[in-house]
Amino acid sequence: MSDIRTRGAGGSPLRGRAVIPGDKSISHRALLLGALAGGTARVSNFLPAGDCRASRRVAAALGADVEVLSPTELRIGGRGLALREPDDVLDCGRSGTTMRLLAGMLAGQPFAVVLSGDAQLRRRPMARVVEPLRLMGATILGRDGGRLPPLTVQGGALRGIDYRLPVASAQVKSALLLAGLYARGPTTLHVPGPARDHTERMLSAMGAEVEAWPEPAPGRGGQGLRITPAASLAPLDLTIPGDFSSAAFLLVAATLVPGSEVVLEGVGVNPTRTGLLDLLRAMGAQIDVLDEGSAGGEPIADLRVRAAELAGVEAGGDLVVRAIDELPVLAVAATQAHGETLVRDAAELRVKETDRVATTVQELRRLGAAIEARPDGFLVHGPARLRGVAVEGHGDHRLAMALVVAGLVAEGETQVRGCEWIADSFPGFEALLAGLGGRIGP
Numbered sequence: 523m524s525d526i527r528t529r530g531a532g533g534s535p536l537r538g539r540a541v542i543p544g545d546k547s548i549s550h551r552a553l554l555l556g557a558l559a560g561g562t563a564r565v566s567n568f569l570p571a572g573d574c575r576a577s578r579r580v581a582a583a584l585g586a587d588v589e590v591l592s593p594t595e596l597r598i599g600g601r602g603l604a605l606r607e608p609d610d611v612l613d614c615g616r617s618g619t620t621m622r623l624l625a626g627m628l629a630g631q632p633f634a635v636v637l638s639g640d641a642q643l644r645r646r647p648m649a650r651v652v653e654p655l656r657l658m659g660a661t662i663l664g665r666d667g668g669r670l671p672p673l674t675v676q677g678g679a680l681r682g683i684d685y686r687l688p689v690a691s692a693q694v695k696s697a698l699l700l701a702g703l704y705a706r707g708p709t710t711l712h713v714p715g716p717a718r719d720h721t722e723r724m725l726s727a728m729g730a731e732v733e734a735w736p737e738p739a740p741g742r743g744g745q746g747l748r749i750t751p752a753a754s755l756a757p758l759d760l761t762i763p764g765d766f767s768s769a770a771f772l773l774v775a776a777t778l779v780p781g782s783e784v785v786l787e788g789v790g791v792n793p794t795r796t797g798l799l800d801l802l803r804a805m806g807a808q809i810d811v812l813d814e815g816s817a818g819g820e821p822i823a824d825l826r827v828r829a830a831e832l833a834g835v836e837a838g839g840d841l842v843v844r845a846i847d848e849l850p851v852l853a854v855a856a857t858q859a860h861g862e863t864l865v866r867d868a869a870e871l872r873v874k875e876t877d878r879v880a881t882t883v884q885e886l887r888r889l890g891a892a893i894e895a896r897p898d899g900f901l902v903h904g905p906a907r908l909r910g911v912a913v914e915g916h917g918d919h920r921l922a923m924a925l926v927v928a929g930l931v932a933e934g935e936t937q938v939r940g941c942e943w944i945a946d947s948f949p950g951f952e953a954l955l956a957g958l959g960g961r962i963g964p
């Protein structure tokens with residue numbers, strides 16, 4: 523078990539420039555879609571994190587020729603749309619993205635595969651992919667009638683469906699788009715919110731026919747999507763942008779620690795991911811988007827952030843979908859903001875790596891925050907004087923990092939337990955924060 527200790531309040535400001543590691547969502551897709559390509563692709567700025575290693579293992583087990591040129595550079599020899607039958611259970615580790623996207627990729631293969639993972643992943647809901655894949659014609663078995671892993675996917679002939687997703691989930695959308703590559707007839711999806719669109723971008727760049735259009739959804743901007751079955755996918759060389767979801771912790775840290783000024787380089791600013799940027803700015807944060815460009819078919823920029831006083835904000839609807847992974851660290855920002863911050867429409871938080879409503883509320887309260895759980899989010903009254911104590915990361919990388927950020931503004935010493943899981947998404951987090959002047963260590 524590894525801990526991170528921080529000393530906060532009155533500490534030194536964060537200053538300097540940092541390069542943010544590659545995007546986790548896009549790294550998964552580079553490997554999994556790369557496995558389906560009819561040729562070899564070179565991927566740079568790959569994220570060498572625990573979750574992405576799970577995708578690398580399964581891509582290799584399904585017949586892709588994955589060569590690791592350096593921790594962040596891969597050469598992926600695709601197997602083509604017809605994957606190889608693996609000779610063992612596919613271990614998805616702790617990665618929900620790997621398991622859900624794989625379920626879609628395997629639904630059209632003429633063999634059976636068992637998908638499993640560690641205890642945390644085996645608690646995560648799978649009906650959201652299993653039910654529509656069954657409608658397409660796949661046979662999927664799993665614990666509790668297919669609601670929980672392990673899953674056995676017996677692929678076969680698929681038919682295109684017209685399907686309304688019950689949740690605005692990029693993983694579900696991606697699984698169904700991937701299955702749609704193999705179906706008879708087009709697959710049409712109606713997504714109730716602006717879920718991240720990396721799969722659509724990548725599939726289009728690889729030559730698949732994917733059409734997207736805006737659609738109204740209750741209280742939100744929805745998305746319509748149609749994929750036409752494909753005969754092959756072209757390999758795609760890619761430089762993966764920095765992960766906005768990792769940059770998020772530094773955006774909040776530099777906003778909260780007085781006197782800070784930090785530039786984060788090469789960060790992906792795909793609008794389906796940057797809800798936190800909009801929320802922080804609405805709260806009064808000083809964040810500039812500089813040097814906008816593109817990498818791997820995705821918009822990127824440098825983000826300059828300076829310390830600022832914050833006011834509370836109300837977050838719901840589209841903004842919550844576009845900030846879903848950043849809500850624990852938004853809660854930390856809200857503890858220091860003047861007034862109330864209300865997060866609603868975020869029931870999905872309860873089925874992430876942990877129940878992030880419950881764990882965020884429990885641990886921030888230990889530090890002295892005034893935060894209450896709601897069925898679909900939380901309410902924070904700020905500003906609160908946080909006091910350093912021992913808190914628990916609950917095996918959840920984003921919760922642990924959010925608590926480290928809270929520790930930078932709490933009085934005295936904060937000990938965040940269980941920080942080894944930060945490597946699921948942000949290897950080098952502690953060193954990067956310390957390099958910017960964060961008061962970390964014994």
Ligand code: S3P
Binds near residue numbers: 546693
């Ligand atoms: C992801 C989609 C989101 C997000 C997760 C990564 C992806 O999950 O929370 O961290 O890479 O597609 P949902 O699809 O469940 O919303």
